Amino acid sequence: MEELKDIELIIIQSLDQTASLADLATLKNWMEASEVNRQHYFKMKDMWDASRTYTDSSAKQAWGRVNNRITQRHIPKWTVEFLKIAAVAIVAVLLSYLVFNIPTETELYSNNTTVEVPNGSQSTIYLNDGTKVKLNAGSKLIYPNSFNGDTRQVQLFGEGYFEVTHNPEHPFVVSAGEIEVRVLGTEFNVMAYPEYNRIETTLIDGKVALNRIGANTKPMVLKPGQKATYSNGKLSLERADIPLETNWTKNSFYFKSTPFSELVMRLERWYAVDIEYKTEDFKDITFTGKFRNNETIWQVLDAIQITTAIRYKSENEKIYITLTK
Template structure:
């Protein structure tokens, strides 16, 4: 690993062969103390000499997201073959880059044991993919099944499905297309709900900071099983195409609707669809979509409802349109530099206009 190669990698100018060299170094050498010291030293030197071409600490995450996104685009629509495993762990290496004051690459090869019993079914060979902010991630499994991961989502899955089931663990949101295999059900595990399918297309929404797990069925059939406090599974029921089911773990309530499901799955096509949604619901989706904190200070404003569709729109364009449609104003709170050299998340205040 040389300084020149590191510069080319950070500027996305590596050839395929050079990229393999970087990945090999990340895989084999980056955990040693000598390699870490070399890496930080070279980063300082590069940052000093190539300041105009390299990002500062505040924008380094954006570069990481672009690298991660490019890796997944390169793998998109390719049939499954052993070589896919290379891009899988390469994506993983990109997904867990650390960004301290002196940002550098460290690839974590060891697996961290999980405390939750839902993780016990996966083996030490399991892989974990994270979809960074600002990009969606595509994964093809060993059986030909596929999933799109939404912003900020995480999926853990085995390199190869063995046993009587095909199991993955989802944190966040994923759009699944499952290869038909009646002898081996495909199970998407979330913290509070399991979704079992044989061969079907469905969406699962299960972000950990939301007290809700939602499933939308596009085609085929799925079974929903909730987990009790004793970790026993209790069947909620089967879904039919065009059905959207929301489950609230805190209360055990189940809500079901049927018909217009586009708003729940349009994210994979870069669309934000709102249909009679409250400003609170819109703020929650915008916060996750654009990685910002949005706070609504007026209780009455929270109940304003909107119907709109946005396709790849900048955040502040959307906010301006929301402002034009209802008596609200918004303002930005300047980002603050944190003790570790990174910056706080962008914050936006929405208030009622008098």
């Protein structure tokens, strides 16, 4: 029984991204020991996912007050961690009420709202025109509190999946790096992480027009199933692999001849880990494979080992990957 309580504490800390690499290794071994253990983990993860919508500082402060009281009593650590989840969930409900009913300082003194998604998380936002935006890990969206101009303009850093409410009189415009995506009402994905040195726009439904910000040239118009890539000052058009480009919206990985450097950056964002490797050793290495977000970072690395000659170890809160020779 005590062993289960210890494991439950590690599970919660892994979801809270406070677990050490040693604890994550212990969790990996425990999950691989039996299917019952795996199911127990996913039940706890479902509880966590249901309560992690808000990570506002107010929620953390509320938890701090709860923690100060319960630490004076003899309550098991694993129970304390579950109380933490409950505290955040309760405050999330209160925050929802406050956000929609009482103007915040941002709303009073700024015309824009900024939403930043940390590594290891995703977020879904509904804009005031009804547009739905899903943001991938490590992304940021800046948008006005209300769309009052001729266009509905937002700014994206990272990756977002947009389901835009149709309004032909007020086109929806996404600025991402040097590119501007103009739409009327459609579904599309924009990937604009600065470290990738390219911007990709994939159209799922409807029609979009792309151009460099401030350019006087004729825009590139996409049809459903097409992908435009902006790199080195040029736009190119190709047929899109829709599952490949949008798999992240379904909490899964899909890699297809992905350079190892990009694979590492994606894993770091999704799992909020720090991975070290020698760039020169892996410059010609690519990876193809599919994963669900149910796997731990260790299970993903184990799967990569099957097709790629790598070894990995955890040390000093980092993961080190080397190429076997």
